[in-house]
Amino acid sequence: MSDRTRSSQPGSHAVYPGTFDPFTAGHVNVIDRVRRLFDVVTVLIAVNGEKRPVATQEQRLVALRCQLPEGWSNVQVTTWAGLTTAFCHEQQASVIVRGVRNSTDLQHEYQLAAMNEKLGITTLLVPARPELATVSSTAARALRT
Template sequence: MLHRPVGDPRSSRAVYPGTFDPFTDGHRDLVDRARRLFEHVTVLVAVNDEKRPTKSGAERALDLRGALPADWENVTVAAWSGLTVAYCQQHGAGVIIRGLRNAVDAVRENQLAAMNETLGIATLFMPARPELATISSTVVRAAATWPH
């Protein structure tokens, strides 16, 4: 539950961070659901070279924006190389959105959420729809490179 005063502009802004390498149907579904809950959602493309992404953060952000419907006017896409909490604080977002596919995700994400909460940013967990729960960027990348 959010404990923000009524009228606090941060309560209406959310950030959905991820590597999005690539952006999957599961990611798209989560953005669609989040944009209906918040006045504004920023899809934050993590710039983390340690994960060895297939494209730069700027390229992934551009691809992702092109994959979203033009009429999703309350959704923006940005590339970011710092902590998600720092982005939230600098841009007035009070909530981080995280998708959960399974119990392993829940354990990992709960640890991150606890840290972010100590820094003043709440986390909203959204379960994956059952038909999308097995989709991951890793699986999509592997399928794309698998010999046919």
């Protein structure tokens, strides 16, 4: 399939939302894998009312942009405070990407995926590489303090 053909089809733009506080090797791995599947991947630094990030949304945006390789030209980073599905509709993205490390993540993400589907957006669950399955932002934050 040519790049022209792929970019005109649904699924050419995916959104990878998260608080990314901090941004980990697991996040980088998910982005690296999905950027090869989609024409555009937007890493969406989102607000989650259940989480209390240490860094501000703007600080996380700057840090995340600095940590992505320059050659990843189809990856963009932005912030958003609303529903991820609303962002997807606004930006014509048809897929939300979510990383899954274990069975607990899977149960939670499956429920979110069902809600996203009802709102018209497909969710792609990306399993963590075995060597990264124990990496979490919560654990990384705990090590900092």
